[in-house]
Amino acid sequence: MAHAWFRIVMVVFCVSMACSVTTADDSVVAQAEKLELAGDFVGAEKLLDAALAKEGLDAETKYALTFERDRLDRIRQDFELTQVDLEAKVLAGVKDATPDEFAKWLEEGRFDAREIDGQLLYMNSGVRNLFYRDSSLEPRRNVPKDESDVQHLRLNLTRQIRAAVKEQKTPYVLPRKFDVQFTGTVKADAVPEGSVIKAWLPVPRDFPFQRGMTLVSTSPQPIEVAPGDSPIRSVYFEQKATAGEPTIFQTHFTYEHDSIRFDIDPAVVTPFDGNDKEVARFVEEGPHVEFTPELIALSKEIVGDETNPAIQARKIYDWMSQNINYSLAIEYSTIRNVSDYCRANRYGDCGQEALLYIALCRVNGIPARWQSGWNMFPGRLNLHDWSEIYLAPYGWVPVDVCYGITATQNMHFLTKSEQQEVADFYFGGLEPYRMAANSDHAQKLTPAKLSPRSDTIDFQRAEYEVDGTNIYYDKFSYDFDVEEIPPATTTTSKETNSRK
Known part of the structure; x- marks a missing residue:
């Protein structure tokens, strides 16, 4: 597929997003954000520390200022590599890589970077993301990944699930x-x-x-x-x-x-009528799901004049499978608008991809929500995020766009038709190897946590x-x-x- 090469992420974090915090010290937060975007983290810290030292701060203001202060440290932990460090890792991790080739990749902007206090620093996962974002480099891993057994196991399991659904006439x-x-x-x-x-x-x-x-x-x-x-x-x-x-x-x-496997027939799907209030809230804007002009324009590009919700949702799924690259993530708490981050960069991890999918569905009036926990697939135990969409008369239907992307772009041990078979499955299907702890994103813990969450x-x-x-x-x-x-x-x- 064509690659839109990966810009240095100095401004993409939040330059197009207004700060989500509304407090009496909103001006302090805005000033600190400007300093951060200019690379003056020390200046931003001094400003926030001075604001936090004031007496009589209400709890909301203190929380907001504390989060902004913590966020600077969190960004630093994601971007720790100097150019010298990064080059050493690339030359060690990519077979037959040369300094000239590294310089070319650097010039193309393949490595996420931030200006921090006068120094350009690179994301810690830069080398691994080279392979994720450009599948043609896969043969050049110095430590090749053994994916054949896992990919064929996944293909065979999706076939077993389809057969069981057909025989038992139930999606579960x-x-x-x-x-x-x-x-x-x-x-x-x-x-x-x-x-x-x-x-x-x-x-x-x-x-x-x-x-x-x-x-x-x-x-x-x-x-x-x-x-x-x-x-x-x-x-x-x-x-x-x-x-x-x-x-x-x-x-x-x-x-x-x-x-799980829903065999969705678009002919029987009807638009959501908005009568179910519990479902209706999942067509609204919310944290990291904002109907920006850029999101609306992308939606029109993908969906066109289509009005059937099932076909719209599938068009979005297919477009993302072909145009968004998987990429290891910076911490979500450091990003102002995660769905826009994924849209702007054309890459993201499973959660960033899921939020972009949710945002594109919601802007088309399709209820969509977050689901996440762990992926416990044999040999691939990991953290994982995906989504659900509401399609009448089926109800809540799973969609794991990350595996649509992975199947389409990275399952090279399968034939093209087998890759498509796996991608088709994850629009409406999930294997059983999941632990879902969440049914929505950016929710409050029980009992409430007083400090800003790590995620x-x-x-x-x-x-x-x-x-x-x-x-x-x-x-x-x-x-x-x-x-x-x-x-x-x-x-x-x-x-x-x-x-x-």
């Missing part, structure tokens, strides 16, 4: 049961000794296709378990920190998840705070083990600190 088939142990570890001395760490760990939400979450054991004892219909389901803990020792939180649970959109890696201050990713880790039961031959996977 071939259930799988899972045994999961999740461990969240706040690093030793990350917080003062004796302080109480508050922790929220993700667990499965109730859906028509996901049920029966049972807590087998926890450590420590939980204080609260969010209800099954929570849009962001967690188990809440509190535990004192001990000097020199990590603080560990653990959940052990089981649950069941169906395979302001998603909830997969857990959240922590102490004395009203967030504990960010550099101060904790996570780890989970998943066992599929029963079938007689179980599959065990392990994942540690991977994004999506």
